[in-house]
Amino acid sequence: MPLTAIEKDSxxxxxxxxxxxxxxxxxxxxxxxxxxxxxxxxxxxxxxxxVMELRELAGITVPDAGTLLVKPFDPGTLxxxxxxxxxxxxxxxxxxxxxxxxxPIPPLSGERRQQLVQHVKKLAEAQKTAIRNxxxxxxxxxxxxxxxxxxxxxxxxxCKERIQKLVKHTEDEVDKLIAEKTKEIExx
Numbered sequence: 397m398p399l400t401a402i403e404k405d406s407x408x409x410x411x412x413x414x415x416x417x418x419x420x421x422x423x424x425x426x427x428x429x430x431x432x433x434x435x436x437x438x439x440x441x442x443x444x445x446x447v448m449e450l451r452e453l454a455g456i457t458v459p460d461a462g463t464l465l466v467k468p469f470d471p472g473t474l475x476x477x478x479x480x481x482x483x484x485x486x487x488x489x490x491x492x493x494x495x496x497x498x499x500p501i502p503p504l505s506g507e508r509r510q511q512l513v514q515h516v517k518k519l520a521e522a523q524k525t526a527i528r529n530x531x532x533x534x535x536x537x538x539x540x541x542x543x544x545x546x547x548x549x550x551x552x553x554x555c556k557e558r559i560q561k562l563v564k565h566t567e568d569e570v571d572k573l574i575a576e577k578t579k580e581i582e583x584x
Contacts, residue, residue, distance in 0.1 A: 439480035
């Protein structure tokens with residue numbers, strides 16, 4: 397595999413790790429209500445005979461900073477959505493009025509904020525580990541190319557340096573995302 401292909405593959409995989417982290421962080425609760433808290437919750441819909449994400453079943457709006465409003469596209473799925481929200485790990489009790497579901501978002505306690513900060517840091521560390529594994533795999537591929545005499549020693553060294561810069565840049569991006577999310581969680 398040519399060095400440019402190794403670099404391109406590594407960059408692509410590192411970008412996917414950052415995107416995955418962004419999607420994970422969207423589901424972490426902060427002090428205010430936002431649709432990202434619930435839109436990825438998987439709901440088992442008996443009438444459809446399948447499991448779907450909440451955003452595929454209902455419109456999610458934020459009428460005020462402490463409430464989410466879930467309006468099903470199909471009124472027949474209201475009970476399934478309510479049941480799915482109750483069994484989710486959100487810790488929020490849905491209130492149904494027969495046409496829509498209100499989710500009151502209680503304010504976070506100081507202890508819960510610290511737990512969320514720790515959880516966010518664990519998510520970040522998992523992605524940093526994934527990024528480092530991508531670097532290790534890329535370095536192995538470069539070493540294999542060098543051993544097979546398809547690339548020079550200098551080219552291999554330069555490619556490893558570029559990949560290391562990419563790792564540093566990607567880890568900095570992860571740190572920036574975590575700092576923003578931590579600040580958001582700690583804001584009362």
